[in-house]
Amino acid sequence: MSNDFRPLVQVLREIKMLAQKRSSGFAYIVTEDNHSCIVRLHQGQIQEVVYRMLRNEEAVQRLSMVSAAKVRFESSGIAAMPPGRAPLSENSIEWLLGGFEHDLGGQQYQYAPAATASPPPAVNGVAPPEAPVVVVNPHVRQALEQIALNYLGPIAGMLCQEAFDAAGGDPQKAIVQLAGQLYSQQEAQRFSEEARKALAALR
DSSP: OOSSOEEHHHHHHHHHHHHHTTOOEEEEEEETTSOEEEEEEETTEEEEEEETTEETHHHHHHHTTOOEEEEEEEEOTTOSOOTTOOOOOHHHHHIIIIIHHHHHTTOOOOOOOOOOOOOOOOBTTBOOOOOOOOOOOHHHHHHHHHHHHHHHGGGHHHHHHHHHHHTTTOHHHHHHHHHTTSSSHHHHHHHHHHHHHHHHHHO
16 A cells, blocks of 8 residues: 555545455554544454544545545454444445545545645734643553553553543543543443552553
C-alpha cells in the first residue's frame, strides 16, 4: 500500500478489497491534515471505525469529508470486536463497501501538499508570540496508554494521542476524554480510577 497521499476514494477502494479478501486486522488511515483513523476488519467484516475521538457512524460521517489520505494495513488475529460494543450500522458498512463511489467516485481530487501557513505579520515591528508547543511527559503518556490498552485494545495509542491533543496536554482532561470512549459508566469509572492511581504513582 502506498505511502503517498491519494484521493480518499482510492483509499476506500483498498479497504473494500481487504473486505473482499476476508482479511482480519486494522487499517490505519492518516489524513492529509495528519489525523488518524482506524478501521477494524474481522474475516472481511468491517466492524468498527474510529476517527478523531469519534466512533462508528459519526466517525464515518467525518471521514467522508476528507479529501486525501494514505493507508497501512496490519493483519491481526485479534481483530474481533470486544463483547458489549455496539456494531457499525448497515448503512455505514454499505457506504464503506462501495456506497462511497456514488459520493466520491465522480469527484476528481488532485492532491497537493498543504501550503505552509505564513507567519502573522509583525505589529509595530514586534513579532507576535509563537503558539505554545504542548509537551507531554512520556512516562505519563506511557502509563495512560498501558491502562487504555486493556480497555480500548490496539487503537489505544491513537486515541491517547487524540485525547492529549484535545486536552492541550493536560493528563486529567485526557483521562476524561478517554473515559468518554468507553461504552458503560462502570467501565469508564474503573478506567478513570486506574489511570489516576497510575499518575499519582509517578509523582
